[in-house]
Amino acid sequence: MSNKINWGKVEFCSSYGMFSQIPEHTRTEVAFSGRSNVGKSSLINKMLNRKSLARVSSKPGKTITVNFFAVGWSKKDSTPSARGIYAVDLPGYGYAKTPKSEKERFGELTEMYLKSGRVGLVVQLIDFRHPPTVDDITMLGFLKASGIPFVVALTKADKLRKKQRDERRALLVNEIEYDDITIIEFSSETGEGVLELRKAIEKAVLPNTELNLEEPV
């Protein structure tokens, strides 16, 4: 059996507005986190090869829910051996116009979810063009302190020229202060980084498979 996830097999499962509503799951959950407008919906759609599974928002920050997608398996036909994950779209943070009450609900929902110990990997999105925001840094610190495995995806890579990329890359080392992080440069316009992202997820959630044993380290 292959250890690869069937990325073509995807379906929307549910949205939840409160942590207490989220049922127990037996499959690994991979969560996608980032500020509003960072390109999270676009990244999820591109990774799953879908046009509009995750909604690319015209109004940033409007939906504050956690959205679950079945990837690599189907709720209707869930053979235990089918490799697969839940892709979990977390609400985008940092949108100034979000009402205070919604921000509080967002904070509670996200924090409780991430602290629950059920997340196998977080893909933390940061806009490649700009320094990480204060909220981005807070989120990275939180992930590190909580011991939650994570990778960083730098979004909108197509918007930078090579020289600008080199500059941002060099600055980022100091801005995020961690040197042992997997960083994936990503563009939902060109598809750059899709395979690398899928591989990082497969590696993180399916660590003990036959294929890994066969592959030279």
Ligand code: GDP
């Ligand atoms: P979200 O709020 O984080 O889900 O961000 P969206 O996916 O809705 O994207 C916000 C805006 O950035 C939209 O106008 C997208 O078309 C645009 N965008 C997202 N990813 C990319 C990318 O990789 N390249 C370019 N050029 N634009 C992008």
